[in-house]
Amino acid sequence: MLARVSSTPSFKRLPRAVREQQMLDAAVKVFSRRGFHAASMDEIAEDAGISKPMVYAYLGTKEELFIACLHRETARMMLAIAGAAAPDLPPDQRLWRGLRAFFGFVGAHRDGWAVLYRQARGSQPFATELAAMRARLVEVVAGMLDHALRARGREVAATELEVVAYALVGASESLADWLADHPEAEPEKTATRMMNVAWLGAAQLLDGVTWRPPTD
Amino acid sequence: MLARVSSTPSFKRLPRAVREQQMLDAAVKVFSRRGFHAASMDEIAEDAGISKPMVYAYLGTKEELFIACLHRETARMMLAIAGAAAPDLPPDQRLWRGLRAFFGFVGAHRDGWAVLYRQARGSQPFATELAAMRARLVEVVAGMLDHALRARGREVAATELEVVAYALVGASESLADWLADHPEAEPEKTATRMMNVAWLGAAQLLDGVTWRPPTD
DNA sequence: GCGTAACCTTACGCACGAGTAGGTATGCTC
């Protein structure tokens, strides 16, 4: 019935682990281009050079596939950052290294980052996934601030620190979006700019300088 | 054929303008709860107390409906902010008033904001809409910084300013997300925190203090 | 060489939800 002429033995049989990576690569690419909803499993399969049922066999549902993408990418990113920011450096050095690694990663995976994370923010099932990873980041940053504070003999409520850390992380994510949209921009420069906004403010806070609302 | 018993004359006939607002209210609510894709026109119609064809007749396609929601909400927000930040105040006052208005608005429309904007970031057609409004905000902030700089006899490249402004706006949006997720948090306090991060950093920048990367 | 298991395919079922066709009631104007 099928006219599969053996003139095309082009289909190599590959071990599962390899195929899974290919599929994830394709999935990230397609999800990025189209967004979660508009991406079709058929297109992902085709892009991976494989047929749809294989995707289901290996990575499961469309949702599960997306989560698998998220996990792989976040793991890679966390690794890149963690490897850069050694815990024994002074706070500004840690922040700088961490930011540089972060923006470097985003710069190197622009398309992957851009829509994958923007996408994940939107729909319920993924939002929680993403929130978890963001929480880890916030905790790290807050811990860093706390450490720096104690070294100066000062102390601040945990919530307060968390919010500041959240703002820093948020600003970084926004600049990451900006970076992903501006192919000509250099990651290193972006990291420097971020330091200019973040560190100058944070350093003041660490020294006890605060801004108080006027009693207008 | 239809057993519409006249025992329920409950359906008031209402003028178009009123119904449109009801529909938009319902749409914002449902889009927020479910996200753009998962939201069904049927549910929106039901929530608005009307039937589906009416929605199509008045507000058009699902996409057009969502954009209408976006427009209404952004217009409201811009109005709230513009009304608060008079252009003749000193920069920190303007920033403070603007931020307070912004977080006040988000606090009062938590569900509306949260998923509407998070959603809009994700999918192509809306991303541009949202980017346009964000651009307006960034421009305002950048203009503010520029104004403050000139007053001090200094000057900085436009791109540089834009990036700083972008970071500030981004941090604000993130804190807005945080606020939307924490029902107990007070908008005013959040605005103060944002000032502490943003203004202390920006003020330094305005004074020419900058952070430079180490030559590691 | 030959079975068996893993790899891989084509081709379909099926649900879900956007958008529409066509008809009914209600208020407003003269």
Next chain:
DNA sequence: GAGCATACCTACTCGTGCGTAAGGTTACGC
């Protein structure tokens, strides 16, 4: 109180794309 416009309804069509059933094909052990 006839007529017209506008508000409003029920009940469909139809595309799209997820997920699967059932069957080929290659590698590898013995």
